[in-house]
Amino acid sequence: MNIVKLELLKLKSKSRGWLGPILVFILIMVAFPLTIEVSNKELGQSFFSVLWIAILLVMMLATEDIFLEDFNDGSLEQFAISDINLSYLVGAKIFIYWLLIGVPISFLGSVFCMGLTNSIYLASHLFPILLITSYIFINVFSFGNALSLTKGSVLGTLITLPLLLPLLIVLGKAVISINLNLNYLGFVTLLLGVLSIIIFIAPLIISYIIRAHLE
Amino acid sequence: MYQVSRAYPYIFYFSLTLYLLSIFWGLFLTPEDFVQGNSYRIIYLHVPASFISQSLYMAMAIASAIFLIWKVKLSVYLVRSIAPIGAITTFIALVSGSIWGLPTWGTWWVWDARIVSTLILFIMYLGLISLHDSFSNHEKADKFLSVLVLVGSVNIPIIKMSVEWWSTLHQPASITISDKPAIDLIMLYPLFGSIIGFTGIVTCLVILSSKLQILKRERNKSWIKSYV
Numbered sequence: 001m002n003i004v005k006l007e008l009l010k011l012k013s014k015s016r017g018w019l020g021p022i023l024v025f026i027l028i029m030v031a032f033p034l035t036i037e038v039s040n041k042e043l044g045q046s047f048f049s050v051l052w053i054a055i056l057l058v059m060m061l062a063t064e065d066i067f068l069e070d071f072n073d074g075s076l077e078q079f080a081i082s083d084i085n086l087s088y089l090v091g092a093k094i095f096i097y098w099l100l101i102g103v104p105i106s107f108l109g110s111v112f113c114m115g116l117t118n119s120i121y122l123a124s125h126l127f128p129i130l131l132i133t134s135y136i137f138i139n140v141f142s143f144g145n146a147l148s149l150t151k152g153s154v155l156g157t158l159i160t161l162p163l164l165l166p167l168l169i170v171l172g173k174a175v176i177s178i179n180l181n182l183n184y185l186g187f188v189t190l191l192l193g194v195l196s197i198i199i200f201i202a203p204l205i206i207s208y209i210i211r212a213h214l215e
Numbered sequence: 216m217y218q219v220s221r222a223y224p225y226i227f228y229f230s231l232t233l234y235l236l237s238i239f240w241g242l243f244l245t246p247e248d249f250v251q252g253n254s255y256r257i258i259y260l261h262v263p264a265s266f267i268s269q270s271l272y273m274a275m276a277i278a279s280a281i282f283l284i285w286k287v288k289l290s291v292y293l294v295r296s297i298a299p300i301g302a303i304t305t306f307i308a309l310v311s312g313s314i315w316g317l318p319t320w321g322t323w324w325v326w327d328a329r330i331v332s333t334l335i336l337f338i339m340y341l342g343l344i345s346l347h348d349s350f351s352n353h354e355k356a357d358k359f360l361s362v363l364v365l366v367g368s369v370n371i372p373i374i375k376m377s378v379e380w381w382s383t384l385h386q387p388a389s390i391t392i393s394d395k396p397a398i399d400l401i402m403l404y405p406l407f408g409s410i411i412g413f414t415g416i417v418t419c420l421v422i423l424s425s426k427l428q429i430l431k432r433e434r435n436k437s438w439i440k441s442y443v
Contacts, residue, residue, distance in 0.1 A: 151349045159342040162335045166373045212358045
């Protein structure tokens with residue numbers, strides 16, 4: 001629990017780390033309607049494509065230095081040789097990032113959805129999907145950034161983005177199902193299934209990678 | 216390595232002959248397709264390339280698991296040498312699919328689950344090469360490469376099943392283990408021949424590339440000096 005608190009304090013004290021990605025997300029969502037001079041209905045149609053890409057981009061930016069500062073100041077090395085399980089620390093870090101960045105962005109995504117599609121139904125059903133998706137994205141990008149820890153986030157993104165693209169197809173299908181009032185719970189269950197695997201496996205793999213970096 | 220060096224020219228020439236014969240059979244001795252006309256004949260390049268591009272990734276995943284579990288260095292050399300060959304075969308699959316798409320679908324490219332997932336596979340191969348090449352410490356690079364290959368292997372069933380799971384322009388597989396082939400036998404035999412021949416050619420390229428990789432990575436070892 002102390003590690004979770006410590007990570008929370010660390011991220012909270014660094015407003016660039018958590019507020020920056022949220023503001024970038026707002027800017028993208030505000031900027032995109034300016035580029036299309038069409039009726040509100042058509043805006044709603046292109047909204048979801050922009051939303052998923054914006055979330056991908058923002059999560060990528062948010063997790064860019066998730067392990068880098070701790071790696072550079074030696075904290076990760078201290079954790080690695082201490083009694084604390086490194087995968088527990090990684091899991092806590094990812095959870096805090098989701099709590100401070102993923103949850104607000106999911107909420108804002110739903111708000112923008114309501115504003116641009118004029119549908120409370122769509123926005124309220126989108127919110128849980130956004131919550132699950134943002135957690136998956138943070139886990140996967142953390143994995144990529146752990147691999148490219150000292151090599152910059154471009155490499156991390158290049159190697160992890162392809163892993164997320166099949167998920168975008170599922171998200172697209174889920175939104176279509178909600179839009180058409182069809183049963184979309186199958187997609188939510190699939191996303192939850194993916195999340196429940198990633199949530200346990202990602203910290204283990206990332207801690208293995210970090211140990212390899214520290215060798 | 217000595218036995219492999221002796222064996223692979225025979226495998227290569229046998230596979231090349233088989234592939235060329237199958238191509239000749241497929242291009243000149245099989246009849247025109249009722250629906251697609253002559254354009255279907257690109258199947259003798261497209262199907263082997265697609266099959267190999269996915270199979271090579273699975274081979275990399277198995278080799279990566281062997282490296283991570285049993286620390287067998289040769290298996291990670293194999294992974295590194297397969298990556299560029301996998302990228303080339305995936306590229307061939309994409310280009311030949313595109314050429315086949317024009318007369319069949321009326322377009323070079325569609326944003327279709329199977330096609331996009333194959334493009335993702337191509338980018339993944341390039342990503343693996345970039346990751347490995349960006350570390351000067353080979354031991355670290357080997358570990359990271361193996362982890363990424365294993366994690367990325369989740370995409371292979373998605374590519375394979377994309378034609379079943381999503382409504383797509385791309386036709387489902389013509390040959391499956393459980394069902395009767397959806398393709399006529401006269402077209403099927405050269406297709407089998409081309410798949411086996413292409414697999415043999417690519418296997419030889421993998422052997423050659425692995426050999427180069429071993430020589431490069433073990434160049435400071437005494438056994439290499441005595442071998443060379």
